[in-house]
Amino acid sequence: MRQYIVERLLYTFFILFFISILIFVLARLMPGDPIHAASMINMDLANKEIIKDLQQEFGLDKPLYLQYLYWLKDFIKGNWGVSFGSGEQVRSMFMRCLPVTLELFFAAMIWSIIIGFPSGIISALKRDSWVDVFFSSTSVIGVSIPVFWESIVLIYIFGVYFQILPPSGFVPFSESILDNFLCMLMPGFVMGTHGAGLLSRYIRSCLLDVLSQDYIRTARAKGLRERTVLVKHAAKPVLIPVTTIMGLAWSYVIVGSFFVEYIFALPGLGRMAANAIFARDFPVIQATLFITAINIVCMNFIIDIIYGFIDPRVKIHDPA
Secondary structure, eight states: OHHHHHHHHHHHHHHHHHHHHHHHHHHHTSSSOHHHHHHHHHSOTTOHHHHHHHHHHTTTTSOHHHHHHHHHHHHHHTOOOBOTTTOOBHHHHHHHHHHHHHHHHHHHHHHHHHHHHHHHHHHHHTTTSHHHHHHHHHHHHHHHSOHHHHHHHHIIIIIIISOOSOSSOOOOTTTOHHHHHHHHHHHHHHHHHHHHHHHHHHHHHHHHHHHTSHHHHHHHHTTOOHHHIIIIIIHHHHHHHHHHHHHHHHHHHHHHHHHHHHHTTOOSHHHHHHHHHHHTOHHHHHHHHHHHHHHHHHHHHHHHHHHHHHOTTOOOOOOO
């Protein structure tokens, strides 16, 4: 197990190194000049000396490979740069927006679990019944429906027509617990429906496969209660593919936050990154995307480690 963990860790570092290069290069390939984009708002665009000084200050006059090395070194030290648009430290911006995004992640994962697990289990136990057809259909809809369309529909129904939920905006938890809960209800549901659909479909498929195994028939033939059969004999084999789906759902929640936070006007990392893309704010774009990539890759690393504990067949074979 130790060798397995070390090799997965080295693989994770290699992937993150490659992603850092990709993010840096793609940010530089964006059309337009970030200094000019900032100058249009904060200073005289015609003053070439100011533009030149800013390029030297931000290191944009250096070769591309040196810009990357300096950026990576500073990022590891905790210096994520300064926003071209606002002049604020990117790390301070990130820490200010992080609680909102974490709250959205938490709400989305709760929706995914409370919808996906029961519907998947019930569909498997009620195979080919109208209940199975209903939950299977809704899970397909949850996976297929676009995030932006679902957001707009929910805003119109609950925020505009019935006016029972705030259509947009954010109220901090410290100011009002109820208002915070209400303003996060719709965004969390939108983010959670896709993960819930994935969980439901995979739990149903895996549980049906496990319940058809010979050892399950033997357990039932011994007179064990159905609940005991499910908990003690069927649950563990189902955990492995379900763990994979939880990782995929987590990745979708992170990526989907870019759309949901912008639509619902939530001051989180997704909206900060979207505004930075529109403004060509390289430091904010690079830091946000790299942190997102680190989050996803680390989650996959954690899932790989969990595999090693759940399934003893998952291991690294010694070449010798």
